[in-house]
Amino acid sequence: xxxxxxALSDARRALVIKLRHHGDVLLTSPVFSALQAAAPQLEIDAxxxxxxxxxxxxxxxxxxxxxxxxxxxxxxxLGQLRAEWGLFSRLKARRxxxxxxxxxxxxxAWLARWLKPRWSVGPSGPYGxxxxxxxxxxxxQVPGNRRHTIEIHLDAxxxxxxxxxxxxxxxxxxxGANAEATLAAKLAExxxxxxxxILVHPTSRWSFKSWPExxxxxxxxxxxxxxxxxxxxxxxxxxELAMMAEIEKRLARPVASLAGLLSLKELAAAIDxxxxxxxxxxxxxxxxxxxxxxxxALFGPSGDIEWGPWQVPHRIVSxxxxxxPCGNAGCGGGWQSECLQRIPLERVLAAVDAVLKETx
Numbered sequence: 001x002x003x004x005x006x007a008l009s010d011a012r013r014a015l016v017i018k019l020r021h022h023g024d025v026l027l028t029s030p031v032f033s034a035l036q037a038a039a040p041q042l043e044i045d046a047x048x049x050x051x052x053x054x055x056x057x058x059x060x061x062x063x064x065x066x067x068x069x070x071x072x073x074x075x076x077x078l079g080q081l082r083a084e085w086g087l088f089s090r091l092k093a094r095r096x097x098x099x100x101x102x103x104x105x106x107x108x109a110w111l112a113r114w115l116k117p118r119w120s121v122g123p124s125g126p127y128g129x130x131x132x133x134x135x136x137x138x139x140x141q142v143p144g145n146r147r148h149t150i151e152i153h154l155d156a157x158x159x160x161x162x163x164x165x166x167x168x169x170x171x172x173x174x175x176g177a178n179a180e181a182t183l184a185a186k187l188a189e190x191x192x193x194x195x196x197x198i199l200v201h202p203t204s205r206w207s208f209k210s211w212p213e214x215x216x217x218x219x220x221x222x223x224x225x226x227x228x229x230x231x232x233x234x235x236x237x238x239x240e241l242a243m244m245a246e247i248e249k250r251l252a253r254p255v256a257s258l259a260g261l262l263s264l265k266e267l268a269a270a271i272d273x274x275x276x277x278x279x280x281x282x283x284x285x286x287x288x289x290x291x292x293x294x295x296x297a298l299f300g301p302s303g304d305i306e307w308g309p310w311q312v313p314h315r316i317v318s319x320x321x322x323x324x325p326c327g328n329a330g331c332g333g334g335w336q337s338e339c340l341q342r343i344p345l346e347r348v349l350a351a352v353d354a355v356l357k358e359t360x
Contacts, residue, residue, distance in 0.1 A: 005161025006119045006137075008039040011097035015115070017047045019068065019105045022264070023283040023307075025055040026290060027149050028102055029172040032061035034157055034164035045094060047111075054264040055283075058174035066091060068107075091115060100156050101135075109134035121156050145303030145325050150310055170311050171290035175272065179265035186266070187273070190231075190256045194273035197229040197256075202247060203240040204282035208330035208337045211280060211298050213243060217250035218345050219278070223352070224253055231274070233267060233284070234259035276356060278348075280340075281307055288312065294359045296351045300340035301326050313358050315351035319343050 014035065018028045025048050032044050043063040046056050050067035057065055072083045092115060100121040101108025112120035112134045122131065124138040132138070139159035141152055150171070154164055175183075187194065200223075202216045210216075223230050232248075232255060234240040244259045262270060267284060271277050272291035279285050279295070281302045288295040294313040297304075303325040304316045318324065324339045331338050 006098070008042065008098075008160075008162070011039060011042055011118070013043045013045065013063075013094050013096045014098040014100065015045045015047060015066075015091065015094070015096045015111075015117075017099070017101040017105075017108045017111065018103060019047070019049055019107060020052075020103055021283070022052045022055055023286045024103075024149070025049075025052040026171060026173060026283065026286050027310075028153050029056060029059060029290070030150055030164065030169045031100070031102070031153050031157060032056075032059055033170070033172055034154060034162060034168040036061040037164070037168050038157070038162045042098075045096075047091070055173065058176050059172050060174070061172075064094070088114065098160075102153050102156060104131065106131065119160065121160060123156075145306045147306065148308070148310065149306055171286065173268050173287060173290035175265045175269040179263065179269050183262070183266045183269040183273075186258060186261065187270075190258075192229065192231060192256055195275055197231045197274055198223060198276045198278060199231050199233060199271055199274035201233045201277070201279035201282070201284040203234045203243050204280050205235065205237065205240070206282070206329065207239065207243070208328075208335045208340075209280045209282060209300055209302065210243065210340070211343065212341055213246040214250055215343070215345055217247045219348055220247070220255060221252045222345065222349055224251075224255060230255040231270070232257040232259050233262060233270060236260040275359075276352065278352065285309060289314075294355045296348065296355055298340065298343060298348065300324065300337040301328050301330070303327070313355055315355050317343055317348050317351050 016031055018025050035044055044061055045064040046062050047066045050069040053067050072080045096115055096117045098119045099112050099115055099117045104127045109131045120135045121137045122135040124140050137159050139155045204210050220230055234244045241260050268287050271288050271293050274293055277288035277293045277295040280298045285297050289310040289312045292312055295309050296315050297309055299316055299318040308316055319339045319342045321339045330336045
């Protein structure tokens with residue numbers, strides 16, 4: 001029966017597909033570790049968007065990392081078809097026995113049909129008849145902020161008879177020697193020593209997930225007044241750097257900043273060498289979990305059970321309002337989240353103290 005566990009011992013190659021944002025991709029990393037532990041002979045490949053590839057590159061359980069460039073759409077119809085055909089040819093040549101897609105993206109359904117694996121796994125849900133009929137196995141999902149996204153990903157393996165042990169469920173992110181070296185130089189330029197600083201990443205690509213600038217500046221000032229060495233980071237986007245500029249303008253005293261100056265791998269190394277990470281619900285928070293760096297995370301509209309820190313000492317700070325987590329882009333879709341704006345500075349400082357006390 002199609003519902004039965006599969007014979008992984010008969011499989012040679014598998015493809016895991018995750019076509020979403022950076023944090024979503026990083027949260028799939030335990031799938032590769034658990035699958036390799038269950039079937040050591042298996043060559044496991046990944047397919048992700050090109051801009052998210054650094055979330056999985058250098059993962060010890062991944063044999064080949066295939067990517068889709070969103071920029072292919074700018075090549076014109078013929079150029080896009082050539083790029084797509086090149087990708088499909090590379091995937092077809094791998095002759096996968098197992099294909100797992102971890103999103104409802106129709107590309108995963110098409111590939112499950114075209115690559116003709118012996119087994120294929122996709123999520124169960126209201127995604128249409130075509131999607132439903134594309135897979136030999138479909139795994140159930142638990143919606144509504146009741147199960148962590150990592151566990152939902154791993155349910156795809158449980159569906160085919162693979163039950164990961166707790167130690168196989170950790171996140172994996174490898175900065176690499178180059179990133180470690182370039183990050184070390186940037187820290188040295190600013191007189192920073194690994195293991196002694198607190199890294200604060202106030203921004204998110206989704207601004208409705210960010211705490212107000214004046215409160216973040218007050219937090220940084222409070223930490224500096226205690227004698228803590230604070231380092232700031234942010235993505236190089238104009239919106240995030242503008243927010244960082246507003247925060248820095250409000251500081252009573254300047255602090256070291258690496259905002260806009262780090263690659264994703266360098267950011268991972270910087271978080272790895274921090275004694276504490278402070279930020280909001282965004283990919284750097286997930287990186288902190290992967291690097292086993294204690295963290296304090298501020299949550300607003302998004303669900304902390306579904307997206308919170310994973311297997312690391314932490315505190316989640318949120319406002320107990322009845323409408324959260326709503327999952328909306330701010331109140332009424334207006335990109336400002338009152339549930340975040342109401343969080344008092346004192347509660348964040350208390351969370352910092354609690355985590356530092358646990359980990360020192």
